[in-house]
Amino acid sequence: MDDAFKDPVQFSKGINLRELMNSGTEFHIDMDFKKPGASEISTDDDLFAVDDDDDDSDSEDVLKILEDKTDNLMLSSPEYHSFEELAKKMVDCEPSGNVKVLILEEGGGPLVPLDAEVTIHYAAYWERASIPFDSTLTMNCGSPKHIRLGQSAVIPGLEIGLTTVKGPSARFLLLIQPKAAWGPLGVPPRIRPEPALFVVALYAVRDAYAGARFNDLPSEEQRKFEVTTRTVNSLHGHSKELFKKKRYNKAIRNYQQSVSVLNLSRPQNKDEEKEVKRLKINAFLNLAVCFTKIEKPKHVIRMLECLDYITDTEKHCKALFYYGKAYEMLGKTELAIQYYQKALKLEPKNIDIGKALNNLDGYLKSSEVKVKELWQNAFKVDAEAKEKVNVDEDFQNGVKELLEDLAGSNEYARFDLPPGLNGNEVDYVKNLAEEFSGLTVFEEGEGKKKKVTIVKKLV
Incomplete structure (x- = not known):
């Protein structure tokens, strides 16, 4: 049996990294693993895995594309003599020195919170390598990775490094020792038990728990x-x-x-x-x-x-605009127009204010036609009533009710009474209107062509 373990043993099934770092893991070894036909480690999950039928040129093309991507997004490995030389330019993210950082582009906001949600791209390199062994560029169709910190979604060193920089945007280098990465033994054959350099671009920080x-x-x-x-x-x-x-x-x-x-x-x-x-x-x-x-x-x-x-909201266009919006929703059209007009004076070229005023203008014209029809219908009297010298009771009640509604309105209004009213009816309307504040009756012309108008003025 001792001879069986002289050579490295490869697992037939991949390892869940999160389980490996956070919980106990059992390994069961088939002692016949060296026999012909025994399962070999799958490369399906390898970052740069290629089919057996692919030639070397295909593999080189894949690596070249990745190298170009890292270069375009400024995620390429920086020039340095060694990790030791690079470390001299960096500062410790924690006392142990297992994670070091070098800020390339400082972010403009506060430090990234421990439980924030971040959006990043990264590329991880072994020492002196020009092609990353791990990168978000090969995940999720190349889109940036969204990570909730504090949930063990990435290796500890990357989380520690992210919380030592300022967001919402930044670019920096992290030199992470194996203890703060995948463990002192690594995850062979792909993950070596060696320090790794992460080139990180931080695009966004969402602090949902502030x-x-x-x-x-x-x-x-x-x-x-x-x-x-x-x-x-x-x-x-x-x-x-x-x-x-x-x-x-x-x-x-x-x-x-x-x-x-x-x-x-x-x-x-x-x-x-x-x-x-x-x-x-x-x-x-x-x-x-x-x-x-x-x-x-x-x-x-x-x-x-x-x-x-x-x-002073009178000098604040956005505040005036939303005053107008609120009064428009409450049906106080005249007030809405006043506020929209004030806002338009501050920003004459504002398209949204212009649209709001145009919409209200159309509404007012439509409403005026409908209300005029209502008044005309209300003042309709049959032929018998018009022949009477005195104004009948139904006419009186109808006029009184309409004048009360008009006087209770908060908006300016002007309406023409229907033609054909006799002198007694006109006098009744004029006398009754005097009892209401803000109502005025105007007469124009004579006889059947006489035009009578009631105007509601704002008090």
């Missing part, structure tokens, strides 16, 4: 400007993604929490005060937009009124 982490902080920590702004930026970033997915209610909850966080902030100078104010304006405006999407106009107006305490 609010929960903030709630767990002590009150003194919560008041710090750096903490509040970092949390709010994360909440707003997540809200934008939710908004794109039309998950408006969840986006609203995030924006509402950001307002609460900002109210706790204690800025120490004018620049910090300016930043807190900017974030509050952003939060209230986006809340107004979200409430517009779920058709809650009163909530929209409430958010904009809150905004008015922070900044």
Whole structure:
């Protein structure tokens, strides 16, 4: 039996790396593995596996394509004499020195959180190699990889390195020792027990748990400007993604929490005060937009009124526009037009405002025709009633009801009464109109051609 293990033993079935790193693993060895026909290790999962019938030129073509891709995406291995020389230019990500980092392009945001969701491309190289032995470029049709940190989705060294850089975008090198990668023994034959160099491009960071982490902080920590702004930026970033997915209610909850966080902030100078104010304006405006999407106009107006305490909304085009949207949804057309017109003065070339005004103009013209028909039908009287010297009771009741409705309107209106009314009927309308604030009766012409108009003015 001792002779059986003089040569390396290859497993007939692949190993799950996550199980190998995180749990106990049992291996069962068939003592007849050396016999003819025994299973050999499959290369189906190998990064650069090729069919037996392929010639060397095909293999070279595959490697050349991968090399070009890494070069185009700036994931190619940098020039260096050795890992030892490269390590001198790097800094430790942890005291053990098992993970070192060299920032090539610094990101503009905060450090990547431990539980963030990141979007990356990487290419991993052995020392002095020009072709990566592992890369996201060969996965998922070449699309960047989305990873939730803290879930053992990648090797520990890569997670550690990602949390030492600033997002949402960055490019950096990670030199990872076997202990922080696939283990001190590696995973032969493909994964050697050697250090590996990862060239990483970080494209996006989604911090979906910023609010929960903030709630767990002590009150003194919560008041710090750096903490509040970092949390709010994360909440707003997540809200934008939710908004794109039309998950408006969840986006609203995030924006509402950001307002609460900002109210706790204690800025120490004018620049910090300016930043807190900017974030509050952003939060209230986006809340107004979200409430517009779920058709809650009163909530929209409430958010904009809150905004008015922070900044002058009369000078803010977006705020005026959403005031108009809210009043349009409430059926207060005249008010909506007023706000749209104010917004248009600030941005005369804004297409959205122009469209909103055009739509309301068409609505008003259509409504005027319908209401005029209603008035004409209401003032219809039969021939017998017109011959009477006195105005009959039905006519009186109809006119009174319509004048009450008109006087209760909050909008300007002008309507022509139907022709053919006798003098008594016209006098009755004029006398009754005087009892209502804002109603005026105009007469033009004589006899059957007399035109009588009732105008409702805004008080």
